[in-house]
Amino acid sequence: MKTLNISNASKSFGEKTLFTDVTFTINEGDRIGLLGLNGTGKTTLLDGIVNTSDLNTINIEKPKDYKISYLEQQPKLDAESTVIDSVFNGSGEVFQLIRQYENALAKFNENSTDAKLQDEFFKLQEKMNAAEAWQMESDVKSILNKLGITELDKKIGELSGGQQRRVALAQTLISDADLLILDEPTNHLDYEAIDWLQSYLSKYKGSVLFVTHDRYFLNEVATRIFELENRNVTEYDGNYEKYLQQKADNEDILASEQHHKTQLYKQELKWMRAGVKARGTKQQARKDRFNDLKEDLQDKPDVQKEMSIDIAQQRLGNDVFDIKDANLAFKDHVILKDFSYLVSRGDRIGITGANGSGKTTFLNAIADQLPLDSGEIKTGQTVRLGYYTQHTRNMDPDKRVIRYLESIGQGVKNNDGSHMSASQMLDTFKFDHQMQGAFIRELSGGEKRRLYLLAILMDQPNVLLLDEPTNNLDIETLTILENYLDSFKGTVLAVSHDRYFLDKVAAKLLIFEGQGEIEESYDSYSNYLQKATAAKQAKHHAVQEQKHEETKQKAAEKPDVKKKLTYAEQMEFNKLEPKIEKLDDEMAQLKKELNDPENGYEKLMDCQRQLDEKTKESDELMDRWEYLGQFI
Template identity: 40%
Template sequence: MTILSTDNLSKSFGVNLLFENITFGISEGDKTALVAPNGTGKSTLLKILAGRETADTGKVMVQNGIRVAFLAQEPELDDTKTIREYIASGDFELVQIIQEYERAAEAQAEDFNPMTQKAFEKASAAMEAANAWDYEQRMEQILDILNITDLDQPISTLSGGERKRVALAFVLIDNPDLLILDEPTNHLDLDMIEWLESYLIQANITLLMVTHDRYFLDRVCDHIIEIDRGKLYHHNGNYQYYLEKRSERESLRQKEMHKAEQLYKKELEWMRRGPKARTSKSKSRIQSFHDVKDKVSNKTDDSELQLEAGMERMGKKILELENISKRYDETVILDDFSYSFKRGERIGIIGKNGVGKSTFLKILTGEVAADSGEVDTGETIVFGHYQQKGIEVDESMRVIDVLKEIASVIELSDGTQISASQFLEHFMFTPEMQYTPVEKLSGGEKRRLGLMMTLIKNPNFLILDEPTNDLDLDTLQVLEDFLLNFSGCLIVVSHDRFFMDKLVDHYFAFEGDGEIRDHHGTYSEYREMKAKEEAEKKRERQAQKSKKSKSNDQNRQSSTTNKLTFAERKEFKKLEKEVASLEEEVELLEEEMNQPEMDYKEREELTARYMQLKDEVDEKTIRWLELAEKEG
């Protein structure tokens, strides 16, 4: 069933046409990605579908009763509210039921009597009738995963990344029928991204999103809508399938263009013949000539200019860190860290938000001083540092002038030179865009310009802090190709796992409390190693907890009629549902794993998930039994 459809949508900003006569539908249960170059109006289109903007022409139709939630690329939140108040403004009736239950439970815990007991029973029945236990459980899980802990914090005090995470929590908790997400992985660390990936795969929800994260897109989406040269293409498959189909289409287009060029040459020669020949020309053939001419004139040059920037030759000493330590209050960033960088080394940096990845980069370049230790930089090292905050320029300036202020020409490694305009064109700034004021650029185009401003300086030690945010997939491919040809040192911080695995040789994994692990292998291999370590620690904790629980059970004496506390009663209720849900998922996985045609990689992923679920079932069952025994 189609739950959302569009009919001939068009949108322009001034003379800039974003899209024209777009018609498509979203079917119930589809998980769809929208793919298009920066500046073609992806974010605007999502806002129109969500009812936040209006189209110039056409209409959007949503099935009756369908609840739509929208996450903007830059969310607009109510600065007069706290996080708690903002979250509570979602499903008002359901939130009221939960709040009434919490008040009744707290009153019963403070003064247990027939009146408070009756109020608590009434509130519990309301929770059961509204299925609010699941809502509360989902809310706690989502807030915890997204590291939203202080619910009384005013929204006005949040950073850009925190605002994005609060807005994401809000739309997920609301549990809509259709979820529209614009770059949902921006400002999330890798643990959060992997959780969100798993959540969206398992959720019974219809999804439409824009994302540049190719691993995320490939695993979550089963349908891709592509806008290319003003035309709409549907791909019923994941990202890899889309790439194959686009490649086939481009190959066919090139063949058609080659035929058109050959035909144009023949018809042009015919048109140029003398007046006598021209008198017998048919009108249809003349019209055909002009059609072919228009087609050839609209040819786009998809050939790639292979750029390898010239740079300062590196000496023997690159960059050496000796016993570096850094902390902010109680947060330890580095603890007696030493490392000697090698020529041409390519390092990826991973870790949760807040562990100090950006601070570490600034220590390397001297922007931030270490508390102790020494940073020794080679005399020939020229840093290029692209930072998360993006560019700071006069936005009334034209794109080409911004770049020319840094350099008018760029020298390549073979000694040849290209102009600033050619460099911009390589990174998909058309001649028309180059003479556009910066303020007219989209968010992704501004970030792309910021990258150009870093790369044009010809550094030999390149540091990129989240360079992939808001970039479209075509730009990412161009950037990857450029960086693969870069012969200097490269350090990248990114939540884009595909981007990192393609470019780096090894990872610095910031694991917290100043601990940095040097991992030689892919990101997926690092996650597998960490999962095994966590599973082992969990088994040890379970064994200790079970032993302690048995000892406590033998000595526990209950002095009240209600043996479970308020918090334990809530936990007991949740565990019943959680264990049943997990056991159901285990059964489904067992069925999937018994399929003989499954490939090795998929079976390995399912096995890892199966072992994780079995551990969770064991842990929660033990706790449920403890509470059941206490309840009597």
């Protein structure tokens, strides 16, 4: 068994110490989620494992052939390189061979009559056969397809930032490393890609160390949790749910110092155990569950007071935003099309949908920062708006943290009339006294976002617009925000792709489907995604069935038209049988797991889902194999 031993890892910047004497072991098969507040050094620690010179001290013990593959937050890819070249950028002989073959194939397809290109292509084909590289090539293309990358000849510089990150993720996954280090791997992935990645990493034969704010993903993938706090790493066995239980137990032991954390983790744990179905119920039912929790903690009356962001709010009338016949477009890109909608007091609206469909633009229009082409948005007279944008605004880097917040207000009144100073608010949001005296320029990106969020709340809004609030915020800060929103008496409109956040906060959804098409749903976001995915698969299956029937009909009408396979079809036919055999083996294993009484309900449901998908894929490949086989 291959292991990686880290000891005496430390990092300091001037007088600030991120962590010191960090020591842990990563065993083969571990899938470790790394947690910690923004600014504690999670990414710095990951960087240091790969490039030891980035840290002040670190000792690493590992086998000589131990291989690490790292997905950075900001991947470095050659803008002039093609997707396929970037993905197969490894130094291994098979990778080089596949890269050469793919380039030769592209040239051959452009000019198949060139004798020199033909000779080069067929020689590489023989080398691919000898190296048995076809399966690896097929697996890699499957990974790229799952991640939404289909244009393999496109240059990296022509891709969006999200697409480039997905290419970098594919490059990391195919490396066959002993340890995958992944910094926010779910960024820029849709639900289907995240679901696939969960399954892929859960079965990965090596080890995985990852940072994520996606708590569903963390719960499904992690077998251990490392928490970076108090300048060191604390280890927990199990997934996110088990981590929450252990944290709650630990905080009970240290209740005199940590009552507010006990409340936080118990609320999170209760939410995790509610299940997806329960998360889809009405908002009041969820509030009742949290009220039950409060009764359980009556023997600790100070806990709730310490943890709550109990800011008094301005009175809000029933009418918040009255949108009538709104139209908005940029060139040929339609954002709103004759859109009418009434936003009322107490609404909790999650706004989601495809990238580029206009969700942020919609918030800008509501905030009166962007005029409509036609129609109107009438804002209620009592609305006091707080807009948390994706980009931090109006923060002077040369200002100290405490002075910045005091410039917004010397403090706030709580609902009971008591006063909370700016310093106390900062303390609630995990800014200790040393950080309160720091310059804003000294904060990490995540710490700046946390301070920006606090500044929005300090202004005591009764309507909140939140644009991707989970980006660059750590899980603990997100939980504080979610608990605040649970007691918030105003209206919330939140743009997000985070399943956990939307399930917990939103009572209804507006789904932007592009070109002005907006769907309303009262499902939880997870339930909506599951239904949408099922509908998409059903539609795909229907299209495939129709194509299959059309092919059969054409074959019946013209049985003698096709005499033999083209070269491309012959290549395709040669690859089909190994794929079908591999699927048969995987289906056999899944059936075995379905009959295993030790597997729990969630595991059985996951196995059945995978079996259905693989059965469908196998049927389609068999149909294709039978069709091509008749011309052999």
